[in-house]
Amino acid sequence: MAGLATxxxxxxxxxxxxxxxxxxxxxxxGSNTTEEHPIIALRIKQAAQKGAKLIxxxxxxxxxxxxxxxxxxxxxxxxxxLINAMMKVILDERLEDGEFIQERTEGFDEFARALRQVNVPxxxxxxxxxxxxxxxxxxxxxxxxxxxxxxxxxxxQHTHGxxxxxxxxxxxxxxxxxxxxxxxxxxLRGQNNVxxxxxxxxxxxxxxxxxxVADEQVRRRFEAAWGMPVPAEKGLxxxxxxxxxxxxxxxxxxxxxxxxxxxxxxSTHVRHALDNLAFLVVQDIFLTETAQLADVVLxxxxxxxxxxxxxxxxxxxxxxxxxxxxxxxxxxxxxxTCAIAQRLSGHGFDYEGPEDIFAxxxxxxPSYHGITYERLEKGGIQWPCPDQSxxxxxxxxxxxxxxxxxxxxxxxxxxxxxxxxxxxxFPLMLITGRRLxxxxxxxQTRRVKGLQELAPEELVEISxxxxxxxxxxxxxxxxxxxxRGRLEAKSRVTERSLPGSVFMSFHYHESPxxxxxxxxxxxxxxxxxxKTCAVRVERI
Amino acid sequence: xxxxxxxxxxxxxAAQHGxxxxxxxxxxxxxxxxxxxxxxxxxxxxxxxxxxxVDGARGLPTACSTPATPGMVVRTDTPNVxxxxxxxxxxxxxxxxxxxxxxxxxxxxELQKIAAYVGVREQRFRKLHRPPIVDDSNPFFRRxxxxxxxxxxxxxxCAEILNVGAVNFINRGYRTYIGTLGERPLVESNCESxxxxxxxxxxxxxxxxxxxxPSREVNTICGYCAVGCGIKLGVRGQELVGSTGDxxxxxxxxxxxxxxxxxxxxxxxxxxxxxxxIKKDGDFVKASWDEALDLIAENFGKHRGxxxxxxxxxxxxxxxxxxxxxxxxxxMGTNNVDHCARL
Numbered sequence: 001m002a003g004l005a006t007x008x009x010x011x012x013x014x015x016x017x018x019x020x021x022x023x024x025x026x027x028x029x030g031s032n033t034t035e036e037h038p039i040i041a042l043r044i045k046q047a048a049q050k051g052a053k054l055i056x057x058x059x060x061x062x063x064x065x066x067x068x069x070x071x072x073x074x075x076x077x078x079x080x081x082l083i084n085a086m087m088k089v090i091l092d093e094r095l096e097d098g099e100f101i102q103e104r105t106e107g108f109d110e111f112a113r114a115l116r117q118v119n120v121p122x123x124x125x126x127x128x129x130x131x132x133x134x135x136x137x138x139x140x141x142x143x144x145x146x147x148x149x150x151x152x153x154x155x156x157q158h159t160h161g162x163x164x165x166x167x168x169x170x171x172x173x174x175x176x177x178x179x180x181x182x183x184x185x186x187x188l189r190g191q192n193n194v195x196x197x198x199x200x201x202x203x204x205x206x207x208x209x210x211x212x213v214a215d216e217q218v219r220r221r222f223e224a225a226w227g228m229p230v231p232a233e234k235g236l237x238x239x240x241x242x243x244x245x246x247x248x249x250x251x252x253x254x255x256x257x258x259x260x261x262x263x264x265x266x267s268t269h270v271r272h273a274l275d276n277l278a279f280l281v282v283q284d285i286f287l288t289e290t291a292q293l294a295d296v297v298l299x300x301x302x303x304x305x306x307x308x309x310x311x312x313x314x315x316x317x318x319x320x321x322x323x324x325x326x327x328x329x330x331x332x333x334x335x336x337t338c339a340i341a342q343r344l345s346g347h348g349f350d351y352e353g354p355e356d357i358f359a360x361x362x363x364x365x366p367s368y369h370g371i372t373y374e375r376l377e378k379g380g381i382q383w384p385c386p387d388q389s390x391x392x393x394x395x396x397x398x399x400x401x402x403x404x405x406x407x408x409x410x411x412x413x414x415x416x417x418x419x420x421x422x423x424x425x426f427p428l429m430l431i432t433g434r435r436l437x438x439x440x441x442x443x444q445t446r447r448v449k450g451l452q453e454l455a456p457e458e459l460v461e462i463s464x465x466x467x468x469x470x471x472x473x474x475x476x477x478x479x480x481x482x483x484r485g486r487l488e489a490k491s492r493v494t495e496r497s498l499p500g501s502v503f504m505s506f507h508y509h510e511s512p513x514x515x516x517x518x519x520x521x522x523x524x525x526x527x528x529x530x531k532t533c534a535v536r537v538e539r540i
Numbered sequence: 541x542x543x544x545x546x547x548x549x550x551x552x553x554a555a556q557h558g559x560x561x562x563x564x565x566x567x568x569x570x571x572x573x574x575x576x577x578x579x580x581x582x583x584x585x586x587x588x589x590x591x592x593x594v595d596g597a598r599g600l601p602t603a604c605s606t607p608a609t610p611g612m613v614v615r616t617d618t619p620n621v622x623x624x625x626x627x628x629x630x631x632x633x634x635x636x637x638x639x640x641x642x643x644x645x646x647x648x649x650e651l652q653k654i655a656a657y658v659g660v661r662e663q664r665f666r667k668l669h670r671p672p673i674v675d676d677s678n679p680f681f682r683r684x685x686x687x688x689x690x691x692x693x694x695x696x697x698c699a700e701i702l703n704v705g706a707v708n709f710i711n712r713g714y715r716t717y718i719g720t721l722g723e724r725p726l727v728e729s730n731c732e733s734x735x736x737x738x739x740x741x742x743x744x745x746x747x748x749x750x751x752x753x754p755s756r757e758v759n760t761i762c763g764y765c766a767v768g769c770g771i772k773l774g775v776r777g778q779e780l781v782g783s784t785g786d787x788x789x790x791x792x793x794x795x796x797x798x799x800x801x802x803x804x805x806x807x808x809x810x811x812x813x814x815x816x817x818i819k820k821d822g823d824f825v826k827a828s829w830d831e832a833l834d835l836i837a838e839n840f841g842k843h844r845g846x847x848x849x850x851x852x853x854x855x856x857x858x859x860x861x862x863x864x865x866x867x868x869x870x871x872m873g874t875n876n877v878d879h880c881a882r883l
Binding site for chain 1: 678679680702734758759760763767770773795797798799800804805806807814815816819834836837847848851852853855856857859860861867868869870871872873874875877879
């Protein structure tokens, strides 16, 4: 999100999901859409079936490759080299949109100077993608318009994730593929309400609607609305909090509906850090691996037991409705937080219910000003929605970007490799991700009997070439180790894996992939490098 | 969109260019029996039940595949039409099992509905008994080919809407059946278990294994990924018994994946936490809410400011995330609040 915020002034999907059906070219990079966002994948496949051109860039042979006109099989962590090379071709062949660049953007000349240094054959060496495929993809994206980009964690979960995103922003801007139906840059977000949690200011540097805590005027407005002081110094991110807990700087934590022991990189370290706290409260619907470490566990109600709103990946605020009463003994999260807050502050937090809370949100969140529960009865509304007569905003940046100059900003991005590269001791690259049948740390899906039946265990995907070198046959138990930990799981020998890389999900607590992953962070977005780390695989 | 008028059973009906007779009738609220048509699928014309009479047209065209045209005069209920329909239905049920009362599709079966509409009261054809031909491999639904009427809806939905193509027609004539590549069990095919085939199947050939029908439905949003599909949760008492795609929702237009349709079982799971727990000497002990909340307030109170950290949840609602960050900032005096956006 930090990358798009720099380039465009706003980090969210620029276009609605249905716009994929309006695109003439679709460029899907770092997103195994059919398994991670299955319904968006339906639209992409339908578009391809109707004749749209599809470019897929992924080291793994994902399902969408079957529908692609071009599959760019870049080595893990080499996205910037690939995108820079595509842009070099566009520049060399004068396929850029000069009018858009002139009127809507700034910084192009400096960016173009940097781009001229890019050597396409060299990029082909780095990425492993043939020069002619890079050229063909560049021409396709630049000439068959409107062209839409979809990306996911395969782009962001790298130490250079922000650079990856800014590269994609450069690509879209130089071809004028922004602010138009069927075009745009579309980060497909992970969790059901990750967009909403960000919008609501559950972030260390921003209050609701990305208003900076560092801005005194912003703080004053919230202090007036809340009747409470707002601290000025920006806080710590998840990974930084774990480190601070390990170092004894953070002494108490309140963890709501998260399972960092399985979801965060280098789990062994996370576990030690949480153990080091003086007091840990975990609020969840199951006794998760993280909850087991808590001093107090609070039983929350699930999404089916409460009213509220979620904001999906295309910025659409939608109503969540209570289907059943909270299970006996549980309480909805909002009630629990209010009860704790009231005990500590003695005032405020006396809401009648979610609608009451939402009215306060709408009042302090400019992009949600015009949204009410009553309006949401007729269907979801895409923010920004500044007033009650505003229909919502399906496409961002139509007339101007969200930056102060109203112009999009080109930022030159140099290629740099992953933080950890294979060596003699750890010769393979581990890529982590999700599978269709399960979800995140498996807390919910592994308790659904049928889903568990469909995918009962982890399968470490390894290419036939590597399997042969290591004497591994399909179905063998293997030990996977990295500098940080080791685990055992069954192997799946498959052409889906690029030689030199293996793939694992992080759904299974029996073989928790995140004991292996590298906590090295992107310096801007603070996103850990889940998508690449060096591992060794041995038959046991 | 430009509209024009035609007449169905003497009633003037407005239609749009490109609509079929069946679509025009459906829009006007006129029922024409059909088993193989679906608004989301291309016209197919397999079941021959939607035959109608059209003035000036030869024979009995199928309403599902005949474009409506201005001034067209259509009759859906004539002796000829009824004779053909009756013959089709009688043939269909001549080899169809007669276990309607215990069939999972009972009362939701299109074949039942059409047999009733056409008014079949006797069987003129000799009854052929086909034994159940069951694929039980999928955990969420079972397939019994003896109840399959070969409308091809599952085949077409899987190919046209999902672009998966897990099943297709095998053989020809009376020996035709629906199967997977290499005739493997469904679970070993490329089937993604999304259950769309079960939703479109007009008979009990594809049926959910969950035997409970909901007593009411609630429109809400799926709680898994960030696509935010509209779902209708089926509820019976205080238990979730089903989930279907909300066709009115602008995001998914009724489509769902395996998790959206079948992933609700965790809600009523026996493992759910149902009491606050306090750790005493390394073990969790059940506690009252007051006891737990007092202990929390006492300990949080000792660690205000930057010695405190909050992880909010991308699984929770906007309202809850808003309150959690307000609590961290306003009450605990720290901006140490984040969630798993980066994970």
